[in-house]
Structure formats: structure tokens, C-alpha cells
Amino acid sequence: xxxxxxxxxxxxxxxxxxxxxxxxxxxxxxxxxxxxxxxxxxxxxxxxxxxxxxxxxxxxxxxxxxxxxxxxxxxxxxxxxxxxxxxxxxxxxxxxxxxxxxxxxxxxxxxxxxxxxxxxxxxxxxxxxxxxxxxxxxxxxxxxxx
Numbered sequence: 178x179x180x181x182x183x184x185x186x187x188x189x190x191x192x193x194x195x196x197x198x199x200x201x202x203x204x205x206x207x208x209x210x211x212x213x214x215x216x217x218x219x220x221x222x223x224x225x226x227x228x229x230x231x232x233x234x235x236x237x238x239x240x241x242x243x244x245x246x247x248x249x250x251x252x253x254x255x256x257x258x259x260x261x262x263x264x265x266x267x268x269x270x271x272x273x274x275x276x277x278x279x280x281x282x283x284x285x286x287x288x289x290x291x292x293x294x295x296x297x298x299x300x301x302x303x304x305x306x307x308x309x310x311x312x313x314x315x316x317x318x319x320x321x322x323x
Contacts, residue, residue, distance in 0.1 A: 204244050211240050211250050215257055216267050224267055 209226055215236060217228035225233040225240075235259070243253045257265050269275035 204241075207246050207250065208237075208240055211253050212237055212242070214254065214267055215240075216265050218261060218265065 183322060212226035213224045215225045217223045217225050217230055217233040217236075219230040219232050220228045223233075224235045239256075240253055243256065248256075254266070263269055269278050271279050
């Protein structure tokens, strides 16, 4: 019974002990949020937080330095955007040429819906039986022959 109680106490104390190890600096969550929005110039499809390149590590250090200086997230993003251009942002800006990227999916979806409706309307017209009293054409006669 004592062994069971000792194991239970160790299991219950484990999460508390682990919580003390994970305690991080108060700005670290903010730094991670900014770093996840910046593209690594070397790895291209990874953000600087996940990338293992030296450039990404240096960029992450710059983010930490600027956050420690008291700059806002927008100011930090603007700093990297001025150095690397819009390419460094994982989400392109919704203004200027970047706006096209945001509207293309919506335009393609609308075009697809329009094309689908046009095809359905066209099939209905082709399948509709001719009105009574309509003249038989050569094409219609060929369709009626077995």
C-alpha cells in the first residue's frame, strides 16, 4: 500500500515539476508569434522559428533584440519587410500586387460555379424534347432513327 501511495504521489507531482521546467520568459510567446509569420530566406517554405539555418537563427535573434527594445510586432515585421521585401512575409499583404493572391481563389471559385451553371443550362436545352408542331430537321431525324 505504501508503494502504491508513493507511486501515486510521484505521478501527481510530475506535471507540477514539468510545469516549472517549461516556464519561459514573458515575451517568448510574442517572439514565437512574430517568428512564425516570417519566412526563412534559405529554407523558403519554413518560418524562422522552425528553420535550422544560420540565417533564420540570426533573424530570430534580431526579433528578440527588437522585442527587448520595446518595438511592437508591426514595427518588427516592417523592419524585416524593409530588408527582405514582401517575400519574407509568409502571408502576403492584402494590398498592392499581393492583393491579387488573395482574390484569385475567390475568382476561380466564382468562375467554376459559373461554368457549372452554364454547362447544366446547356445540357437541359439539349435534352429538352422539341415542342409539338416543330419542324423536323435532318439532325432531329437522324436522332430519331434507331
